[in-house]
Amino acid sequence: MLKKILCLLCCLTMAFEAWAANEHYAVEISVDVTDASAAEAQKRAMSEANRAAVLAVAKKITTSEGVGRFAAMNDDQLMNFIKEVSVINEKSSAVRYMANLRVVLNEDILVQYMKERDIPLMNRINEKVLIVPIFREFSSDVPQLWESSNMWKQAWDNFSSIGGVNLVVIPSSGANYAIMDGKKAEVMDGEALDKLLRINNADDVYVLDAVYDGIEGLIVHAKSYEGDNFSVRVEGARSLGMELFEKAVENVRKELENRVSKKNMDKAETENVVVMLFSYAQLSEWVKAENDLKQINLISKLEVQAMGNNKVQFKLSYVGDMDKLLQQLKANSYRLVEYNGYFSLEKY
DSSP states (O other): OOOHHHHHHHHHHHHHHHHHGGGGGEEEEEEEOOOHHHHHHHHHHHHHHHHHHHHHHHHHHHHHHHHHHTTOOOOOHHHHHEEEEEEEEEEEEESEEEEEEEEEEOHHHHHHHHHTTTTOOTTTOOEEEEEEEEEESSSTSSSBBTTTHHHHHEEEEEHOTTTTTTEEEEEOOHHHHHHOHHHHHTOOHHHHHHHHHHTTTTTTTEEEEEEOOOOOEEEEEEEEEEOOOEEEEEEEGGGGGGHHHHHHHHHHHHHHHHHHHHEEEHTTTTTEEEEEEEEEEHHHHHHHHHHHTTOOOOOOOOOEEEEEEEEEEEEEEEESSSHHHHHHHHHHHHHHEETEEEEEEEEE
């Protein structure tokens, strides 16, 4: 009995690890199809689910142009990217098939295809960008941020991010209230922005300063902590109220996503290599560390160079800069310590 229990636990652990490893290339899809028979409805539903899954994953890992290239493919071509389909629940009648499905794509095949076809791949760099929407009726007014009359922030709060760009509106929390207000955001207060990035675990922050442009429209001046600046004018009467601000969100969001995507792509093209040592009391500690490292999205390759005397020397290839790698390691309870020109990876 004990052996059976241990075997079951081992299988469950392996299944969970496989599930977790595929999360970036897995999506849940709902289908509801009616056709001449339940069998025909199910067949068409599976094709629709495969297409929806490929496009959903593509939105996370490539540009809008790349998504368009996948959308132009036929069902048989898209089928090549499907690794497995699991039924979460399903119902059917004589002519209808309804189901919730979990579709997992084959990462290796998908990535290789994208490389061969020069489709941009940005899954390894996806920075979290914090949005701070401030608003003034007139340019001479004190900018609003947390005030209930700030329709600009309300419009962003209703915004839902799409694609592979991680835009997050500043959360209404006590910590953020204490750090940031409209005035500090307007002048890009460095100390406040530093704290805001740390508290919210973000990589960059954009202050979006919106003001009515005369009696018609809005003008939005955008400034990022990393130095990017641009302006967007949105036409529309003030009487439109929230509709005008929602239109402004759409226009500004598109510009932001293009700029952040390009920055992510530029960083993803830069690969760095570092040699590390890891000391362990038991081999299982290294196995755990190796698995942890492979789950970090910045790390593209891990190559063991030597093992012995309870130490392993390995070469780590990663994209982006060292600061981002250190942040990701810290998030997984690891740190790098430099000794005479080489790095030691330590668990804490």
